[in-house]
Amino acid sequence: MGAEAEHPQQPPSSLRPAREAAAAPAVLGLQLSALIDHVARVDWSLLDRVPGDRGGSQQVSIDELNHILKEVNAHILPSRNDLTPITTIAGGSVANTIRGLSAGFGISTGIIGACGDDDQALLFVNNMSFSGVDLTRLRAKNGHTAQCVCLVDASGNRTMRPCLSSAVKMQANEFRKEDFKGSKWLVVRYAQQNMEQIFEAIRIAKQEGLSVSLDLASFEMVRDSRPKLINLLETGNIDLCFANEDEARELIGGGLTSDPEDALAFLGKYCKWAVVTLASKGCMAKHGKQVVQVPAIGESSAVDTTGAGDLFASGFLYGLVKGLPLEECCKVGACSGGSVTRALGGEVRPENWQWMYKQMNARGLLLPELKN
Secondary structure: OOOOOOOOOOOOOHHHHOOOOOOOOOOEEEEEOOEEEEEEEEEEHHHOOOOOOOOOOOOOOOOHHHHHHHHHHOOOOOOOOOOOEEEEEEEEEEHHHHHHHHHOOOOEEEEEEEEOHHHHHHHHHHHHHOOOEEEEOEEEEEEEEEEEEEEEEEOOEEEEEEEEEOOOOOOHHHHHHHHOOOOOOEEEOOOOOHHHHHHHHHHHHHHHHOOOEEEEOOOHHHHHHHHHHHHHHOOOOOOOEEHHHHHHHHHHHOHHOHHOOOHHHHHHHHEEEEEEEEEOEEEEEEOOEEEEOOOOOOOOOOOOOOOHHHHHHHHHHHHOOOOOOOOHHHHHHHHHHHOOOOOOOOOOOHHHHHHHHHHHHHHOOOOOOOOO
């Protein structure tokens, strides 16, 4: 991409928190493009005029994104519980997961990717560094930072419209072994347009002894590029895979009548751990021959489901890092996934972390050791 010439050396200090030499983060997130989420609660009339399937994620151009943002102001729903009707924060599935691990669970995390040289980049960096995420692997480039409009209906369900085409992006030849060395996990989100970078990052990660977690992104992504996804799974390099119910249906091609247990068994053929999240019905997970099912927590009070799957992954990965049994990993995931649905956007508010700790304590789960 000719418009994204990389800044010399590392990003300037204004885009990077200073830090002394430290141990490698336990969990790394691969987010090739830093991204800003604009999250708004809107009425049905706007959703009816947005192209694509309601409830999914479909890319739009910068002109389409700006048009949607203008329309949002005319269709914002009245806030409830004194919540802000529109929220602008650092976003992206991977960013949500690693921010949750760092801020809520005290697990050291870092992000590998690129950001632009605009106001959105500064917002992304400030938000992630405030949450304790290591940004020394984030390259600053000349150009735009990615954005996404997250439209939330009155029931708390979200429709995503990301704009990535004009954003700066990390390329496959920019990965370095030292980016991965010493870490335990690499968190990846499936994206058909980024397969070269995904394969290269996973190749280096496996060389350096990392386990790899894969999120299936969206049912549209699975539907449109299922063969590529199967090829990735067949490499045997995916240790943990997360799919929601819609993604699971597309994965096995069974339509509305398909059983999520079939998708779980399918993923279990390729991955050490497989998880299918079932919204208000909780989740099911498989590790070897063990299969567990755990109910949802906090679903009845959902304000916005944006980030619920991402924060479920935070809790589940916390459990794996701490060596918890499969069922307890799921229960922690249910607690963290429920915590983010209590407010607008994919970031958990401090009072909702406290809600999560109470839920974990009530269930006898290992509480995080947080630094003051």
